[in-house]
Amino acid sequence: MAHPGARMLLVAATASGQGKTTVTAALARGLVRQGQRVRVFKCGPDFIDPLLLERACGAAVHTLDLWIVGLQECRRRLAEAARDADVVLIEGVMGLYDGTPSAADLSRAFDIPVLAVIDASSMAQTAGAVVQGLRDYGPVQMAGVVANRIASEGHRQMVAASLRDIPLLATLPTQARQLPERHLGLVLPGEVDDIDAILDELADRLHLDTQAWQALTPRLPEHADPDEPIPPLLAGKTVAIARDAAFCFIYPANLDVLRQLGARLRFFSPLAGEPVPADADAVWLPGGYPELHMEALSGAVRWHESIRAAHAAGLPILAECGGMMAVSESITDTEGRCWTMPALLPGRVLMQQRLAGLGSQGMPTAAGELRGHTFHYSHLDTGLAPVAYTVKHPSGAQGEAVYRLGSLTASYFHGFFASNPLAAAGLFAKAAP
Structure with a gap:
């Protein structure tokens, strides 16, 4: 039987610090615990987030970047992941449209819908304006929203109502424990004694709308042409x-x-x-x-x-x-x-x-x-x-x-x-x- 493909999402936000890594890690860990095969990629050059995301999903996290990695290599890696996994998550870099190339450019290049992470801690109905702006500015496909730092059920309802035709795919309440950070980014997972407990706690607290999730259509991207074989210039070394x-x-x-x-x-x-x-x-x-x-x-x-x-x-x-x-x-x-x-x-x-x-x-x-x-x-x-x-x-x-x-x-x-x-x-x- 042919592989039906994978649900593919690019997790993006308006800026750094909105919770992209936290949400991606929580979603990956939660899906893995449900028995899903999850592959995660990181958009743009980064060493630290991929280590945390690898811990969350249990598989190596590779880089996708239209300039550094190249269009064909990105296509090849995405196609291979979609054939091997049930879910493919790509964590964006900075804000959705930041950088040349941007996460939005990657989304459009491979027709991958965006999952927008919104820090809702200091807003309610304005979330709808922000998400619709993210969708329409490019434009990009918008698969749904994850509202991070939700304070209450009433807060969730206001955010959900503001989104109009865009589904609220998941919510994550304000976290008592944060993923620790330092000057270059997150603290390495190997240095955090209870990192797996933190990831499990985040997964437990992420409320996923199962019906909206099931409505996402699995895709099997076009496979790239094989690259020229690499000559064994370091053979025996x-x-x-x-x-x-x-x-x-x-x-x-x-x-x-x-x-x-x-x-x-x-x-x-x-x-x-x-x-x-x-x-x-x-x-x-x-x-x-x-x-x-x-x-x-x-x-x-x-x-x-x-x-x-x-x-x-x-x-x-x-x-x-x-x-x-x-x-x-x-x-x-x-x-x-x-x-x-x-x-x-x-x-x-x-x-x-x-x-x-x-x-x-x-x-x-x-x-x-x-x-x-x-x-x-x-x-x-x-x-x-x-x-x-x-x-x-x-x-x-x-x-x-x-x-x-x-x-x-x-x-x-x-x-x-x-x-x-x-x-x-x-x-x-x-x-x-």
Whole structure:
């Protein structure tokens, strides 16, 4: 029997902070507990929300972005998910129409209806005007509304009446417990002792209108043409990847690409004092939260010695954002405390309260542009001259500096390897003598 497809919704709002992640996580966890197969995607570049959403649904959460990921790859992933799942949820980014491309652009590209999350804590009937504006401005298909932070049954009724022809699909009352946040977003789920209890509580408190939900039509999107096979340029090579609470900003798609390139992946934890694996042919130090673990990283002597030895031996090392911070001379926090790092890269990292970089960017390489993004609250004070700069999208303005020192490539830029697998392979290939 042919698969009927999946109910597909893009969860969006007027702005950040309205409860998109909370609602998406609560809905995913609740449906999973009902025996539904749920797949969740995140619109736009993000590492933190996907970790929480993965915990909620029990499956890897991939990125959808019409520029970074590309139209065909987004189509392929959506089609595969709809064939494997009963429900596909896509959490939007910022407000529905924010960004180039926006979540609304993604909705229209794949004919996916929008589930609007409204923070109803300080409004009632005006909710209808807001939702109709969200629908008509684009326009987009509007599947329904989730009213977040509903105070009472009377409040719910006023909101529902204001929506006119748009169904109130679900409500979520004001929550006693919030998902904890910090400067780059939500606290990582592995750091919250009772995260599963919080997710279950949110799922319990989300009131879903079953009749309205059943009225949503399952869809099976058109499958994209298969991509050209990725040549195994890293066949026989072992890529050592730092992965722990300090190095955790890893797109699942990046790991997929490295495997498709033929690489064997070995994970290690600098925070636990583990050295670079002895059989490594290349090293990837992804971004994360080194600023929260400076004392442990500063005291990880075996890690310091091993990354210096890898650099001295000419092993290709890619250090992205937090990874770059962790191989500088030092990191100084906002209170002036300074911690020494392995000093592969000359210069010191200074944490700051205000955002230093945000947005989609492309990095030039010999194999063409590698697309990705940047998001950080620090800056590198160094005398080393950049070898290149990324290019901001869509403005074309100068973006992040890219540094090379021996076999080290370092930048605040986070690359999305699937946007150009050949460029990604080049970052882990040893230069010809």
